Amino acid sequence: MPNLAEAQAIIENSDVLFSAEEVSAAADRMAAAITEKLGGEYPLVLSVMGGAVVFTGQLLPRLMFPLDFDYVHVSRYGDKTHGGELVWRTAPKEDVKDRVVLVLDDILDEGHTMAAIRDKVMEMGAKAFYSGVFANKLIDQAKPIAADFVGIDVPNRYVFGYGMDVRGIWRNLPEIRALK
Numbered sequence: 021m022p023n024l025a026e027a028q029a030i031i032e033n034s035d036v037l038f039s040a041e042e043v044s045a046a047a048d049r050m051a052a053a054i055t056e057k058l059g060g061e062y063p064l065v066l067s068v069m070g071g072a073v074v075f076t077g078q079l080l081p082r083l084m085f086p087l088d089f090d091y092v093h094v095s096r097y098g099d100k101t102h103g104g105e106l107v108w109r110t111a112p113k114e115d116v117k118d119r120v121v122l123v124l125d126d127i128l129d130e131g132h133t134m135a136a137i138r139d140k141v142m143e144m145g146a147k148a149f150y151s152g153v154f155a156n157k158l159i160d161q162a163k164p165i166a167a168d169f170v171g172i173d174v175p176n177r178y179v180f181g182y183g184m185d186v187r188g189i190w191r192n193l194p195e196i197r198a199l200k
């Protein structure tokens with residue numbers, strides 16, 4: 021059930037880490053780096069639903085080269101702020117075979133989600149795998165994967181906005197915030 025008071029309290033109990041302008045500039049830089057590396061590869065781009073929806077929608081029009089687009093859907097946080105078991109809702113399709121695949125996600129935190137996607141895509145016969153994450157969280161432990169393309173580094177706090185939710189809310193914010 022939507023709760024307006026809870027949504028407002030979350031904003032009041034959070035700090036802006038990156039303004040909408042800083043987010044947009046980071047998307048520009050990422051698009052340039054991806055274009056330089058993959059502009060001639062005709063990649064299959066897979067967006068990880070649902071958090072990557074805003075980032076993907078902002079990035080794709082900045083990529084001025086041919087690509088195919090599809091999505092996967094995997095989740096391990098749900099409405100919680102700690103990760104749990106990874107649940108596949110929509111797996112990659114057969115057409116990843118022999119393709120250069122670029123997977124886009126909103127955030128690389130502990131890295132389990134992106135590592136599982138890489139393993140599945142490679143098992144299914146992709147020719148090459150690249151990952152692009154808008155936010156890379158700086159955590160104290162080793163990650164099972166490092167992203168090939170990163171927009172911004174974020175501190176080890178629970179962040180939201182630009183596609184990322186907090187208790188299911190505020191994916192629509194143009195800026196990136198963190199809970200206090």
Ligand SMILES: O=P(O)(O)OC[C@H]1O[C@H](OP(=O)(O)OP(=O)(O)O)[C@H](O)[C@@H]1O
Nearest residue numbers: 070071095096097128129130131132133
């Ligand atoms: O690097 P990790 O620690 O694995 O975390 C990163 C994942 O967590 C979030 O997804 P979430 O499970 O919250 O699903 P959502 O995209 O539907 O919010 C985010 O969109 C990434 O896919």
Ligand SMILES: Nc1nc2[nH]cnc2c(=O)[nH]1
Nearest residue numbers: 129177178179180184185
């Ligand atoms: N919204 C959100 N989702 C995440 N998934 C993994 N880490 C985070 C985070 O800091 N914020």
